[in-house]
Amino acid sequence: MEKTIVITSGKGGVGKTTSTANLGTGLAMAGKKVVLVDTDIGLRNLDVVLGLENRIVYDLVDVVEETCKLKQALIRDKRYEGLYLLPAAQTRNKMAVSPEQMKTLVEELEKEFDYVLIDCPAGIERGFKNAVAGARAAIVVTVPEVSSVRDADRIIGLLSSSGIEDVRLLINRLRPDLVRKGDMLAIDDTLEILGVDLIGVVPEDEMIFRSSNLGEPAVADDNSMAGKAYRNVTKRIMGEEVPIMDLEQGTGFFSKLKKLFSR
């Protein structure tokens, strides 16, 4: 997969920021030099999810307006070697940056880093246009829900008209029990509508709430199902072939016991 990737969805609240934080951390853990760019100007979150909020001095708008140098605005995550954040401005709005400026900025970052992950705001307006301006590939995040899939479809259309052909789908917050009951869209149904390659399926996991609040990405947690799914996605981004995790297979004691008896 291309190395400058925008993480987008159209709909809000489906896990763009969480996914960006986890994939970025995962790539850094795999020894890559990664920068995460928060383009959600005015509603920044990525710094919080990464636990780097208190270290922001300069932000993306400062860089674009040349108030500071790019290097000054980059925040290095001390926990993970090679992980950097370029935070968004909180007191400005999306119009503070133009797509052309974003493109220049991203090209600058590409020289320094192995991977540039761009966290896109919800919506299809200026913020989206800024986020995709410099991207070469996209991961579209969707939850298995009709409205989210509809928005993802819209986004895929807009991405292809922006010239981004390498588009992968990340299904987030899947609950196998609900799918089995027919109350949630199955992976196949979602893929059938959207018709793009799947890069991973992340199950609903309570640990994500905890990790987001603590600012510690779940990808680093060996006990988290979502963390494991994100590690697999990370490997797929780096070009490894990893089969999609069987979510039916629980990791708890009882499910292991059940499995033992069902043999």
Add this chain to the structure above:
Amino acid sequence: MLYNIRVFAVAQANVFFGGEKALLQNNVTIKGKENGLEIMLGEKATYPVLREELLQKLKKSQDFFKDSRTRVVIRGKSLSEAQRKEIKRVFAMDFDIHDVLYGDEADMLKSIELDIEEKPAAQEKDKNDEEEEDIDVVSGKYIDADSVFINGTVRSGQRVESEGDVVIVGDVNPGAEVIAGGSIAVFGKLRGLAHAGCGGRTDVVVAAVYMCPKQMRLSGRVVTFPKDRKAPGTAEIAELKNGKVVVRPI
């Protein structure tokens, strides 16, 4: 101005000589239509005159429309809300006819009427008719209209428009719109909106390999599909037959 005065004079005459049979008979005309009656109220007569004449005429031909499913559409002179209600009550109480519409209501209904229920019956009928029908080239006479060919999926938020026909080799996803002056063919799954004959042409069709839109429009007709509709394994075609949208397998 002169003309207006004359009209006024005639209206007056109706009131004053309302008792005269010959004049009375001409204010209300009743016509049989495909699924009911159309009643034309003379513009010049006053409401009491019209009501009286309508009642007389209806009583005279009561047996003719005994069926309470008859739809009555009233056109002509515009009536106030109270007058409309009174006429409706007369139909309901005296003649057991509950489907009474005024011209403007009927026109509005026509464009949103959903005739899904009629479909299974119509479909069966059409299967029998099928062999007798000549195959005609649907838009042969409109060759000069610009047609569009799309190779790929039409996604949510995207809109394809053409004065002529539209052919799509791919899916039309929910939230996408395909609008054509002519016909629409989808070599894939139709799940978005398709509107064929948007300029009013009625000789148009919508064909799809997998027909499962939420809503479809043919000319002025709007039909919705059942939410849980599963398309059959074969391609289907929707067309207008006697003003109704009929869907059948190809």
